[in-house]
Amino acid sequence: MLWQQLANGIAVGSVYALISLGLTMVYGILRILHVAHAGIYTLGAYVGLLSFRLIGSFWLSLITGMAGAAIAGYMVERFLYTPLLHLPRIAPLIVSIGLFTALEEAFRIVAGPHTLAYNARVGLGDLSIGSFHLTETQILILFVTFAILIFLWAFLTKTRTGLAMRACAQDPETTSSFGVNVSGVIAVNFLIGSAMAGAAGVLIGVYDNQVWPTMGSVPAYKALAIVVLGGLGNIPGTVLASIVVGLAETFFIGVLAIPFPRDAVAFVAMIIVLMFRPHGLLGKA
Amino acid sequence: MISGYFITILITIGIYAMLAHSLNIITGHAGQISLGHAAFFGIGAYTSAMLYTGAGFPFWISVPLAAVVAGIVGTLLGIPCLRVRDDFLAITTMGINFVVEAIFLYLPFFGGAMGIGGINLPKWFGREMTKPEYFILILVVFVFLLLLDRRVGHSWIGLAWASIREDEEAARAMGVDVVRFKVLAFILGSAIAGLAGGFYAHFLTFIMPQNFGFGQSIVILSMVVFGGIGSRWGPIVGAVILGILPEVSRPIMEYRILIYGILLLGMMRFQPGGLLGPESILPRVFRQSVRRAGARGETQ
Amino acid sequence: MRLNDPSRCQNSEQRIRRPARDGVSFTSQGGEILGIIGPNGAGKTTLFNLISGVYPPSGGEISFQGKSILRLKAHQISRLGIARTFQIVRPFQNLDVETNVLVAYGHRFYPSFWRSTGPFRQAPFLREVQTLVHRAGLQAYTKHMAKNLPLGFKKRLEIARALALRPRLLLLDEPSAGLRFEEAAQLMELIRQVRDQGIGVLLIEHNMQVVMDLCKRIVVLDHGAKIAEGSPEEIRSNPLVIQAYLGKET
Numbered sequence: 096m097l098w099q100q101l102a103n104g105i106a107v108g109s110v111y112a113l114i115s116l117g118l119t120m121v122y123g124i125l126r127i128l129h130v131a132h133a134g135i136y137t138l139g140a141y142v143g144l145l146s147f148r149l150i151g152s153f154w155l156s157l158i159t160g161m162a163g164a165a166i167a168g169y170m171v172e173r174f175l176y177t178p179l180l181h182l183p184r185i186a187p188l189i190v191s192i193g194l195f196t197a198l199e200e201a202f203r204i205v206a207g208p209h210t211l212a213y214n215a216r217v218g219l220g221d222l223s224i225g226s227f228h229l230t231e232t233q234i235l236i237l238f239v240t241f242a243i244l245i246f247l248w249a250f251l252t253k254t255r256t257g258l259a260m261r262a263c264a265q266d267p268e269t270t271s272s273f274g275v276n277v278s279g280v281i282a283v284n285f286l287i288g289s290a291m292a293g294a295a296g297v298l299i300g301v302y303d304n305q306v307w308p309t310m311g312s313v314p315a316y317k318a319l320a321i322v323v324l325g326g327l328g329n330i331p332g333t334v335l336a337s338i339v340v341g342l343a344e345t346f347f348i349g350v351l352a353i354p355f356p357r358d359a360v361a362f363v364a365m366i367i368v369l370m371f372r373p374h375g376l377l378g379k380a
Numbered sequence: 381m382i383s384g385y386f387i388t389i390l391i392t393i394g395i396y397a398m399l400a401h402s403l404n405i406i407t408g409h410a411g412q413i414s415l416g417h418a419a420f421f422g423i424g425a426y427t428s429a430m431l432y433t434g435a436g437f438p439f440w441i442s443v444p445l446a447a448v449v450a451g452i453v454g455t456l457l458g459i460p461c462l463r464v465r466d467d468f469l470a471i472t473t474m475g476i477n478f479v480v481e482a483i484f485l486y487l488p489f490f491g492g493a494m495g496i497g498g499i500n501l502p503k504w505f506g507r508e509m510t511k512p513e514y515f516i517l518i519l520v521v522f523v524f525l526l527l528l529d530r531r532v533g534h535s536w537i538g539l540a541w542a543s544i545r546e547d548e549e550a551a552r553a554m555g556v557d558v559v560r561f562k563v564l565a566f567i568l569g570s571a572i573a574g575l576a577g578g579f580y581a582h583f584l585t586f587i588m589p590q591n592f593g594f595g596q597s598i599v600i601l602s603m604v605v606f607g608g609i610g611s612r613w614g615p616i617v618g619a620v621i622l623g624i625l626p627e628v629s630r631p632i633m634e635y636r637i638l639i640y641g642i643l644l645l646g647m648m649r650f651q652p653g654g655l656l657g658p659e660s661i662l663p664r665v666f667r668q669s670v671r672r673a674g675a676r677g678e679t680q
Numbered sequence: 681m682r683l684n685d686p687s688r689c690q691n692s693e694q695r696i697r698r699p700a701r702d703g704v705s706f707t708s709q710g711g712e713i714l715g716i717i718g719p720n721g722a723g724k725t726t727l728f729n730l731i732s733g734v735y736p737p738s739g740g741e742i743s744f745q746g747k748s749i750l751r752l753k754a755h756q757i758s759r760l761g762i763a764r765t766f767q768i769v770r771p772f773q774n775l776d777v778e779t780n781v782l783v784a785y786g787h788r789f790y791p792s793f794w795r796s797t798g799p800f801r802q803a804p805f806l807r808e809v810q811t812l813v814h815r816a817g818l819q820a821y822t823k824h825m826a827k828n829l830p831l832g833f834k835k836r837l838e839i840a841r842a843l844a845l846r847p848r849l850l851l852l853d854e855p856s857a858g859l860r861f862e863e864a865a866q867l868m869e870l871i872r873q874v875r876d877q878g879i880g881v882l883l884i885e886h887n888m889q890v891v892m893d894l895c896k897r898i899v900v901l902d903h904g905a906k907i908a909e910g911s912p913e914e915i916r917s918n919p920l921v922i923q924a925y926l927g928k929e930t
Contacts, residue, residue, distance in 0.1 A: 128467055185413050186648050193644025200638035319471045362475050536789045536796040543783040546772040555758040555787030
């Protein structure tokens with residue numbers, strides 16, 4: 096029973112991590128709250144669904160979903176955020192909110208307001224050990240998210256670009272004076288973060304077997320709460336916070352059966368943590 | 381006779397203008413990001429509605445009380461809010477909006493998803509007010525608010541807000557108690573939003589939690605942004621244009637939210653000062669056409 | 681700002697000591713310019729931030745006119761009579777010169793809600809502000825927006841603003857940085873005038889000539905600790921000081 100909830104919680108939490116990481120990475124490097132990121136997440140789901148309908152393969156739809164999201168994220172950075180960096184930070188924030196609103200509506204208009212089915216299957220089948228039960232989609236989620244997170248970790252710690260990204264987040268001016276192409280690094284940052292959000296969109300779409308225009312609304316603010324909880328701009332913090340929220344949601348609702356709106360757990364957790372650690376779990380002043 | 385439909389639009393614009401004006405105090409004058417303003421709108425609406433339907437308070441008492449309650453809640457929420465920086469403030473205000481809406485939705489005390497109904501227009505001289513009279517009332521209140529705004533703008537409070545908006549750290553060094561003035565902006569902004577909520581409840585005759593969610597906050601923000609953050613007439617312009625636009629044609633009504641989103645996006649991207657802001661196209665185009673007309677006159 | 685009040689000069693002793701673990705202690709008086717120098721990263725601006733309340737001190741004692749200011753917030757310290765300028769100028773960009781100074785002048789009104797509802801553009805206030813603007817040599821630019829001023833004038837604006845707080849102690853953070861020779865000389869003259877009115881000045885500077893010229897007493901910091909204190913001649917020949925500067929270069 097406990098193991099089951101643990102697995103559920105980690106599965107949920109790891110998808111949250113996929114979404115929230117993009118958000119925290121953007122904040123770390125541009126100090127912008129990329130609210131539209133949730134729109135990229137939804138876009139990934141729709142693009143994935145479209146390619147699944149055309150091609151029929153889960154893996155290919157995952158790749159196209161990630162690619163579509165990556166491109167969209169890059170365009171947002173290039174055409175909307177970077178030109179506004181000289182303005183007070185409220186400007187890119189409002190642009191982001193406007194974009195998110197417009198995106199959700201655009202999805203509704205183009206794809207229709209109803210939920211669409213995304214029943215991709217890999218042929219793995221479910222896993223059952225006694226009372227412990229993992230559905231195929233849960234296995235896929237765990238596998239894909241872990242793979243992506245490991246890739247991200249390797250990229251950030253082992254490659255030059257990854258190192259440049261971490262340096263930029265600390266101090267963009269000094270970093271550029273070392274000959275690093277800061278705008279290139281920013282672009283890569285968005286590409287990776289958005290691709291991860293796209294992957295999350297596909298995974299959730301498949302897991303719930305539902306894709307609908309406002310599927311990004313809840314993740315929009317939930318990811319924000321998670322990112323603040325973990326420490327704005329702090330990557331390990333975000334991963335930690337995501338797992339914490341995933342486990343908290345699963346345990347409060349599943350185990351303790353508290354009649355509490357599941358989606359509010361993230362915010363409550365954020366507020367509680369902020370009271371004791373105003374910069375988040377792993378954040379610094 | 382003025383059509384009832386037209387009057388309805390006028391009243392709606394009037395209420396939204398008041399709302400946008402109140403957000404402008406927080407975001408424009410004091411420079412604080414508030415993404416959950418609809419929460420105060422909702423608190424005012426629900427307070428007025430419940431005092432009227434539950435306790436039998438007449439409009440003339442329930443609505444001012446709505447403003448007071450909204451102002452008090454604004455203070456309580458404002459104080460912890462304002463210890464936090466920019467970005468945290470944005471998220472916190474969003475969170476507050478969400479929590480307030482959830483409270484209205486989930487607690488049966490507030491009528492749940494069905495909301496509250498049976499709220500009527502105010503009575504005076506022994507009869508119920510007509511819609512045109514209601515509009516005049518709103519207009520009068522709004523003019524009063526504008527005058528108040530002007531007075532505050534010329535006061536040391538307004539100066540303190542300007543300094544906070546420009547550079548909070550420097551303002552602190554110049555003797556400005558930044559937290560206190562920010563809270564003041566929040567109180568004023570939330571109280572007026574609550575007032576607008578009261579007017580809204582008595583006009584619509586029923587209210588639902590969905591009217592006061594993040595989407596509504598975006599609409600209000602759009603109006604402020606569109607007109608020009610900080611300018612006195614900006615919110616009115618924003619409310620008028622964004623209020624009339626959907627009524628002008630059916631297709632626009634359909635895509636209303638999409639248009640709001642694109643407007644926000646486009647406005648901030650290309651004209652961050654809004655239509656009435658310092659660097660907006662409008663005055664420039666106006667000046668150019670005046671110059672051209674003058675030049676033509678000279679060469680003749 | 682009109683008379684030198686001799687008794688004030690003697691009584692306004694400002695005792696300032698930073699956390700003991702870092703080892704910076706000194707006293708400063710009204711009517712004197714105390715120079716604070718040291719290699720980059722020595723902690724000079726940090727010292728100002730501690731004094732002016734931007735950073736809360738973790739220990740030690742800072743007292744001003746006999747009272748501790750350790751627990752006070754930045755705006756309270758400003759109202760008590762310690763004014764500062766910033767290393768990178770921070771004028772209120774979109775406000776004009778006069779309004780910039782008015783913001784600081786308003787410190788008399790901000791504490792009281794009732795008084796702060798009064799209009800700020802009143803003749804008596806404007807007159808006093810004009811005096812300050814005039815003293816900083818900016819009278820021709822009264823209605824110019826701060827963001828349009830050249831750097832030298834922005835620095836003067838910083839000082840005029842600080843003076844509007846009626847300070848007993850003025851903290852100047854590298855005022856001559858980025859200025860041409862003549863501009864710096866004019867600024868120095870202004871600082872001398874400030875001192876002559878009995879206001880104490882703490883001056884952080886990298887320009888050695890300026891420091892040696894203006895200051896009768898100098899404190900040298902390195903790595904967050906005071907390594908020397910004395911007259912310009914004593915400092916110039918102090919081996920610890922020389923090593924601190926040279927040592928940093930290698």
